[in-house]
Amino acid sequence: MSFPTAAKSALANPQLRHNLARATRTIRARRAAVVSEVADWERQREAGAAIKDAALLDLDRQLERLEAAVQAAGGSVHWAPDAAAATAIIARLVRAAGSTEAIKVKSMASEEIGLDEALAAAGITAHETDLAELIVQLGDDRPSHILVPAIHRNRVEIRDLFEAKLGERGLSPEPRELAAAARRHLRERFLSVGVGISGANFAVAETGAVCLVESEGNGRMCTTLPHTLITLMGIEKVVPRFADLATMLPLLARSATGERMNPYTSLWTGAREDGDGPRDFHLVLLDNGRTDVLADAVGRQSLRCIRCSACLNVCPVYERTGGHAYESTYPGPIGAILSPQLSGMREHASLPAASTLCGACYEVCPVKIDIPAVLVHLRARVVAGGQAPRGEGAAMRALARILLSRRGYEAAQRAARHGELGPGQRLLGPLAAWTVSRELPQAPAQSFRGWWHEHRA
Amino acid sequence: MRVALFITCLNDTFFPATGRATVEVLERVGCTVSFPREQTCCGQMHLNTGYPAEAARLARRQLRALAGAEAIVTPSASCAATMREHYPELVGEAPPVHDLCSFLVSELGVEDVGARFPHSVAYHPTCHSLRSLQLGDAPSRLLGKVREIDLLELAEADSCCGFGGTFAVKNADVSTAMLTDKIGHLLNSGAEVCTAVDNSCLMHIGGGLRRLRAGVRTVHLAEILAAQG
Numbered sequence: 001m002s003f004p005t006a007a008k009s010a011l012a013n014p015q016l017r018h019n020l021a022r023a024t025r026t027i028r029a030r031r032a033a034v035v036s037e038v039a040d041w042e043r044q045r046e047a048g049a050a051i052k053d054a055a056l057l058d059l060d061r062q063l064e065r066l067e068a069a070v071q072a073a074g075g076s077v078h079w080a081p082d083a084a085a086a087t088a089i090i091a092r093l094v095r096a097a098g099s100t101e102a103i104k105v106k107s108m109a110s111e112e113i114g115l116d117e118a119l120a121a122a123g124i125t126a127h128e129t130d131l132a133e134l135i136v137q138l139g140d141d142r143p144s145h146i147l148v149p150a151i152h153r154n155r156v157e158i159r160d161l162f163e164a165k166l167g168e169r170g171l172s173p174e175p176r177e178l179a180a181a182a183r184r185h186l187r188e189r190f191l192s193v194g195v196g197i198s199g200a201n202f203a204v205a206e207t208g209a210v211c212l213v214e215s216e217g218n219g220r221m222c223t224t225l226p227h228t229l230i231t232l233m234g235i236e237k238v239v240p241r242f243a244d245l246a247t248m249l250p251l252l253a254r255s256a257t258g259e260r261m262n263p264y265t266s267l268w269t270g271a272r273e274d275g276d277g278p279r280d281f282h283l284v285l286l287d288n289g290r291t292d293v294l295a296d297a298v299g300r301q302s303l304r305c306i307r308c309s310a311c312l313n314v315c316p317v318y319e320r321t322g323g324h325a326y327e328s329t330y331p332g333p334i335g336a337i338l339s340p341q342l343s344g345m346r347e348h349a350s351l352p353a354a355s356t357l358c359g360a361c362y363e364v365c366p367v368k369i370d371i372p373a374v375l376v377h378l379r380a381r382v383v384a385g386g387q388a389p390r391g392e393g394a395a396m397r398a399l400a401r402i403l404l405s406r407r408g409y410e411a412a413q414r415a416a417r418h419g420e421l422g423p424g425q426r427l428l429g430p431l432a433a434w435t436v437s438r439e440l441p442q443a444p445a446q447s448f449r450g451w452w453h454e455h456r457a
Numbered sequence: 458m459r460v461a462l463f464i465t466c467l468n469d470t471f472f473p474a475t476g477r478a479t480v481e482v483l484e485r486v487g488c489t490v491s492f493p494r495e496q497t498c499c500g501q502m503h504l505n506t507g508y509p510a511e512a513a514r515l516a517r518r519q520l521r522a523l524a525g526a527e528a529i530v531t532p533s534a535s536c537a538a539t540m541r542e543h544y545p546e547l548v549g550e551a552p553p554v555h556d557l558c559s560f561l562v563s564e565l566g567v568e569d570v571g572a573r574f575p576h577s578v579a580y581h582p583t584c585h586s587l588r589s590l591q592l593g594d595a596p597s598r599l600l601g602k603v604r605e606i607d608l609l610e611l612a613e614a615d616s617c618c619g620f621g622g623t624f625a626v627k628n629a630d631v632s633t634a635m636l637t638d639k640i641g642h643l644l645n646s647g648a649e650v651c652t653a654v655d656n657s658c659l660m661h662i663g664g665g666l667r668r669l670r671a672g673v674r675t676v677h678l679a680e681i682l683a684a685q686g
């Protein structure tokens with residue numbers, strides 16, 4: 001389904017519209033408040049972008065450094081060129097650990113590669129432990145936001161879901177009570193399941209440290225309680241130096257949840273022999289299209305993304321459609337540039353057009369990804385790849401021919417006064433799309449140049 | 458000062474009154490205005506829709522048409538942004554183009570252009586004026602000096618109206634949802650006039666207002682500055 005079609009049903013859902021407007025407005029205000037506290041925020045953004053660029057332009061070497069450091073600390077590193085390879089590696093590792101269950105936390109990459117489904121097919125049950133991910137899993141739903149995967153649900157809907165699926169009775173829709181119900185359900189799993197699967201926000205090439213930030217502490221349990229920990233991360237998550245985290249973590253916290261610091265920041269390096277953490281640690285490095293993105297000089301800045309979601313929260317399109325309309329793991333402005341690129345422009349061809357280029361996303365992005373510029377660049381790739389809507393290319397070229405000649409242009413102006421739109425006529429479909437909600441402008445009897453010629457020339 | 462007017466294809470064809478008002482304001486503050494007749498379109502729509510080759514041809518033609526001008530002034534913040542921000546990459550040079558408001562305030566140092574506009578007005582800051590050209594408070598400063606104007610506050614003024622060029626037709630439903638919210642805030646403001654620095658956004662907002670028979674009209678900021686009624 002194309003974005004405009006998928007968006008139609010989202011737009012027609014008043015509960016969704018209300019939940020989204022409320023939630024994004026709240027996060028936007030919180031972010032704006034804590035960002036305004038930082039006097040040199042612009043310098044911080046530039047520093048963040050520079051760190052990611054340095055890693056990306058030297059990615060092969062940084063990843064090898066990371067691999068060596070993780071191995072030196074007793075961990076194993078696995079290279080996964082695509083989704084199939086990654087899911088196979090992880091299923092094999094879970095089975096080798098002697099388990100048919102795994103507890104999971106915070107991983108967009110696992111959603112990207114369809115890990116839960118792949119594990120289920122291999123006879124392994126994955127339990128989501130992040131509260132919002134749990135809500136999505138229980139509802140047989142898909143995430144609709146990077147950071148708040150259940151943003152499309154409100155408290156009452158979540159209460160009803162918990163009563164239906166967790167066997168809870170008489171719950172109130174208070175966040176505290178809902179969290180307690182989830183905790184009762186999850187505790188048991190934390191203590192009984194021996195394999196954890198996590199994502200990562202950063203990995204440090206210099207030391208092999210992997211960093212995960214979250215708000216609930218469930219991630220901390222997932223990464224410390226099991227005897228085997230498997231971390232899946234996109235190869236773009238590497239940063240060169242440990243000190244880089246000092247720049248990246250505050251940028252992330254303020255942009256993501258509007259907090260000065262994340263409630264839980266977990267860091268681990270390799271495996272533990274003393275029992276104070278997993279004794280087996282596996283780092284799965286996922287490419288899945290990323291090196292192709294890196295090869296595009298304009299598009300590669302997309303890989304700087306630290307998944308803070310600030311661009312989603314300020315996007316006027318996302319605010320009205322929510323994440324499902326994007327039909328991709330990564331929704332909102334970042335999804336509109338990342339998803340088509342990761343699929344080699346074979347899928348998600350309608351996403352680069354799903355933006356007014358208003359620039360709100362670029363304004364807030366903590367690593368200064370010029371999302372509007374990448375969108376425009378990708379629109380050209382969509383056109384070049386023959387995936388533009390039918391008839392668009394012919395109409396645009398005909399229009400260009402007219403605008404390239406003064407005589408042609410002036411003749412078209414005369415025609416417009418008589419209500420004819422020349423090659424615009426071929427765009428009659430789009431014209432009807434304009435008039436669903438807007439009157440057409442009327443060309444007055446005299447153009448500006450006609451007036452100038454008569455009175456001033 | 459001698460300035461060349463770039464009217465834009467949209468204004469030339471559909472909103473000539475904005476062009477006449479721009480000429481009047483520029484002359485009132487002492488400029489000598491010329492209108493290079495070869496000009497047509499800056500190429501913004503082709504560039505933003507994914508047709509950079511066509512856009513580059515239009516841009517090169519536009520540079521030839523306006524060659525030699527010391528200063529080019531246009532009543533469109535988005536066309537000015539296209540020429541200033543994107544021509545360097547597209548065709549290797551940017552002409553000395555200014556949006557009307559920033560030209561008056563930043564280049565000439567003029568805020569009071571002697572206007573009188575006895576109406577209640579809400580100003581919608583367009584995305585290009587806000588984020589790309591960074592017009593800053595130039596439009597508000599100019600509006601602030603207009604006599605008898607009743608400037609009203611517009612809630613969530615910074616949010617996009619939903620136009621976005623071909624977005625308005627490719628994603629007509631989302632565009633309409635955004636427009637609906639913008640119109641809601643406009644109606645709440647109590648203004649009888651909505652103004653902005655770009656007729657493309659005003660065509661969108663105004664088209665919606667007329668469809669709804671809302672009784673609120675759209676007027677380009679240049680026309681308010683030209684008014685002495």
Ligand code: SF4
Binds near residue numbers: 304310361364368
């Ligand atoms: S693109 Fe920028 S704003 Fe959007 S999620 Fe990534 S880092 Fe955050």
